[in-house]
Amino acid sequence: MESPRDILKRHGLRPKHSWGQNFLGDADALQSIADALELRAGEPVVELGPGLGHLTRFLAATGAQVTAVERDRDMVAVLEKEAIPGVRVVSGNAATVDFAQVAGVPEIALVGNLPYHLTSSILFQVLAQRAHISRAVFTLQKEVVVRLAAEPGNRDYGLLTVLLGLHFDVEEVLTLEAWRFHPPPKVDSAVVRLTRLASPRAPLVDEARFTRLVKAGFAQRRKTLINSLKSDKGLAKPDVLLAALQTAGVDPGRRAETLSPAEFAAIERALGPVTAMAPPPPDAPEPDSDPDADDAS
Structure with a gap:
């Protein structure tokens, strides 16, 4: 070759x-x-x-x-x-x-x-x-x-x-x-x-809200889950977020990196029907690579 x-x-x-x-x-x-x-x-x-x-x-x-x-x-x-x-x-x-x-x-x-x-x-x-x-x-x-x-x-x-x-x-x-x-x-x-997968690991009410929820969870990794989620003020009110965590059986003191996809999905479902949400905060995407590393193609 x-x-x-x-x-x-x-x-x-x-x-x-x-x-x-x-x-x-x-x-x-x-x-x-x-x-x-x-x-x-x-x-x-x-x-x-x-x-x-x-x-x-x-x-x-x-x-x-x-x-x-x-x-x-x-x-x-x-x-x-x-x-x-x-x-x-x-x-x-x-x-x-x-x-x-x-x-x-x-x-x-x-x-x-x-x-x-x-x-x-x-x-x-x-x-x-x-x-x-x-x-x-x-x-x-x-x-x-x-x-x-x-x-x-x-x-x-x-x-x-x-x-x-x-x-x-x-x-x-x-x-x-x-x-x-x-x-x-x-x-x-x-x-x-x-x-x-033939079907998702867990059902959702709304895919876009699930994505927004997960992004909020990881936006401030060092914070507890409830505090990270509250950083997206348009996602839901703090009391609603806390109630959703309790309904999903997720300790609000945990951190996002400890939750499985199914647990995040349970929180999203517990938020109930989708209502109008304020625009999300600007993305802070995870880095793909070391900024000093070469790219590959």
């Missing part, structure tokens, strides 16, 4: 650091990623950020129908020139694209080596579009995968852990050391598999 360095040289290109381009050309790792997706012949799969097409070739070798979504025009040109059999190349932004629509089918499998700086945006898109995604396999910064797969009570447990955990089984598949990429990033990566 031709290395990323050689393909770039053949096309007169260099990795774009500002785009988070770190290309994976390790055949064993690429095969493991393709295997983790468990594709069937003829099954539609959307690859986000295919880059030079290394993983794309392994996906196509399964007989799946591959739609490769790439926003870098140089990479689109490379993929079109490489003309990998069974692959359709689409120019688009992975953070905004409608995954199933771009493939022209109602449900897809999803895979990609995601730029670190777009990780949260894409994962929130996965949540929003989950009805059309049977499963997803992503290469992410190692510490992000650890966070997504964390259990309640772990310091790595956070907002996306809960939101994804309500709707998906989340599993770390393997670690990818930095040296496997060209150019190597400053941190290791890992592969995570998300498998959509």
